[in-house]
Amino acid sequence: MFAGHFGLAAGVRAKSPEVPLWALMVATQLLDVAFVPLLLTGVETMDDTQHGDGYGELIIHADYSHSLLGALVLSVLAGLAARWLWGKRASYILAGVAFSHWILDLVVxxxxxxxxxxxxxxxxxxxxxxxxxxxxxxxxxxLLLVVGFTMYFRSALKKAGGTRKKAAILSSAVLGMMLGLALLTDVASLF
Incomplete structure (x- = not known):
């Protein structure tokens, strides 16, 4: 679900232009960002012995970063940082986007x-x-990627005026390629 998280962030950006896209992208992956150092230190692990190591086959023992309480704490921290940087509304948005990672992971x-x-x-x-x-x-x-990208693209075109329309199309095309690449690497288990 690595790529799907990014699709959600793109869709949220369409409705929350006051929050930078990069911040939404980081927030949606915050649990995995916390997972990496815990994995590298052996606190959390991945097990490929039961199902293999392909797409969705790893058993992930992210007992801290992906616990419900851990996700809530990380989301609150993201919200506090956003409040300091961009204000109250952004804090709720970033906290929600960070917590969405846990909800989406719960599904998969x-x-x-x-x-x-x-x-x-x-x-x-x-x-x-x-x-x-x-x-x-x-x-x-x-589905998350297509809906998120479509929302982002429509929002970018709507906000762009005149000569800025080409820039909106170009930036959307770059985002679309990045989302597609994220999905390909995810499905092919390259990362």
Whole structure:
């Protein structure tokens, strides 16, 4: 669902022009940004022994960064940073975009997402498992990309006037290529 998160950020940008696109893109990946150092230090892990290492096959033990409480804390931190930089409305938007990562992951992950960091209390792990059905998962991700890109493109054209229309089309084309590349690398399990 790596690429799908970016599609959501593009769509949000269409409705929230006061928040920079780069900030929305980082916010939508904030849980994964937190996951990387935890993975590198061995605090969180990925297991390819059960299903393989292709698209959606890894079991991800992101017991801190992708726990419900961890996602809420990271989202609040993103919101606080946004409030300081861009104001109150931006803080709610960025916090929501950051938390959307957990919601989207809940749809695709197998049951590997804890409620509390480190799975304190040994509560049931969550995940609806769309990754078990590759076509469904890719379709959901593609839908997020297409809808998000379409919203972004329409918004960019609407806001552009006269000579700026070409710039809006060019910037949208670049974003579209980046979203497409993100999907290809995601599905091909290149990252």
């Amino acid at each position: 992950h197998r049951s590997d997402m804890p409620l509390l960091p480190g799975n304190w209390g040994d509560l049931p792990l969550l995940g609806l498992g769309a990754w078990k059905y590759e076509g469904l998962a890719i379709g959901l991700e593609l």
